[in-house]
Amino acid sequence: MASNLSLPVVASEDGLAGYMEQIKRFPLLDPEQEYMLAVRYRDEADQAAAHVLVTSHLRLVAKIAMGYRYYGLPVSDLIAEGNLGLMRAVKKFEPEKGFRLATYAMWWIKASINEYVLNSWSLVKVGTVAAQKKLFFNLRRMKAKLGVYEEGDMAPHNARAIAEELNVSEADVVDMNRRLSRQDASLNLPVGEEGDLQRQDLLVDDGPNQETMLAEAEERRLGRQLLRDALSGLNDRERHIILERRLRSQPTTLEELGRHYGISRERVRQIENRAFTKLQTAVRAAATALEKRGAEVALPI
Numbered sequence: 679m680a681s682n683l684s685l686p687v688v689a690s691e692d693g694l695a696g697y698m699e700q701i702k703r704f705p706l707l708d709p710e711q712e713y714m715l716a717v718r719y720r721d722e723a724d725q726a727a728a729h730v731l732v733t734s735h736l737r738l739v740a741k742i743a744m745g746y747r748y749y750g751l752p753v754s755d756l757i758a759e760g761n762l763g764l765m766r767a768v769k770k771f772e773p774e775k776g777f778r779l780a781t782y783a784m785w786w787i788k789a790s791i792n793e794y795v796l797n798s799w800s801l802v803k804v805g806t807v808a809a810q811k812k813l814f815f816n817l818r819r820m821k822a823k824l825g826v827y828e829e830g831d832m833a834p835h836n837a838r839a840i841a842e843e844l845n846v847s848e849a850d851v852v853d854m855n856r857r858l859s860r861q862d863a864s865l866n867l868p869v870g871e872e873g874d875l876q877r878q879d880l881l882v883d884d885g886p887n888q889e890t891m892l893a894e895a896e897e898r899r900l901g902r903q904l905l906r907d908a909l910s911g912l913n914d915r916e917r918h919i920i921l922e923r924r925l926r927s928q929p930t931t932l933e934e935l936g937r938h939y940g941i942s943r944e945r946v947r948q949i950e951n952r953a954f955t956k957l958q959t960a961v962r963a964a965a966t967a968l969e970k971r972g973a974e975v976a977l978p979i
Contacts, residue, residue, distance in 0.1 A: 685732065685761060687754075694753055701736040709778065716773040731768045731779060732761075738780055739764050742787050748818060749795050756791055763790025813846050813854050820844070821855075831856070900968070908960035915939065916953035923950050 686700045707715070712731070719727040739760035746756050767783035775782075792815065820840045826832050832855055834848070841848045909917050922930035932943040939946070 686736070687758070697754075697757075698740060701733070701740065704733040704736060707731075707734045712779055713773045716768075716771055716779065719768070720771075720773075728765075728768055731771075732764055735764055735780060735783055736761070738783065739787055742784065743791060746791055746795060749798075751795060751798055755794070759790045759794040760787045763787040766790070813844055813850060816844060817851070817854055904961050904964050905957075907964060908957045911960050912953055912956060916949060916956070919946060919950050920953050920957060924954065 686697055707730070712734075715727040715731050718724045719731065740757055743753060743756035743760045747753050763786040764783050767786035768779070770786075771779055771782055773779075792811070796811065796814070817840065820843060821832070821836075824836050824839060826836050831852060837848045837851045837855075841851045844851075909920070912920065919935060922935060923932075932946045935946045936943045
């Protein structure tokens, strides 16, 4: 399904109420309507049918997205990510299975929003461990269940209870609680007495500057051109052997090339060395000619 279906969008957080009113205008579908539209989309790739299926479930996306609003991310972005999950669900929905699209789509919507939240949180690295993902999304709920609302480290018995419930270590609970309690510092925060500087103005960039990167890219381009020109001066067998022996991430063995050409292993080695010498000579000659014209070229060999 194309991801550019014409859907309502939340222009800003202030426009959330208007968006909610707008999506209420799309009618809900009864089971028979939903089934017929799903079959038409699957069998005929009917985009109009897909559009009706998606728009009739926008309220479901908004409801799920609102459950993630406490993670400090714009609700508009959460809804947009949830809508992408909904469209994926419509694409993969199999109406003959007997369940409703909302039941199936709910998991795709949550997965899409979950991934967005995890990728957006700069203070926690939980993308690779399933148990930590579970802890990340359930810690606030568990704390509310235990009546833990104060900031700072939680009491050991509360950490222990949450760890047992979610099958993680107490240390993981304490660490995640500390991370979620911190606030990100904006790089646009004014600093200094006059407030005429931002935090990002004081950051040191240790990476190469744009001029250096451009020069290195130009060197690589010229080096590849020299190598291509030099390879064109070899005969077919020499060029093939050099490519297989010197320019592959996993070089072909001398025995394999010998069998290919019907010659000995030693003969292949001699051809390789001779071709490599010719290649070096041609590249150096071309580089010298360029240097005379004022170009500095890094030899590729």
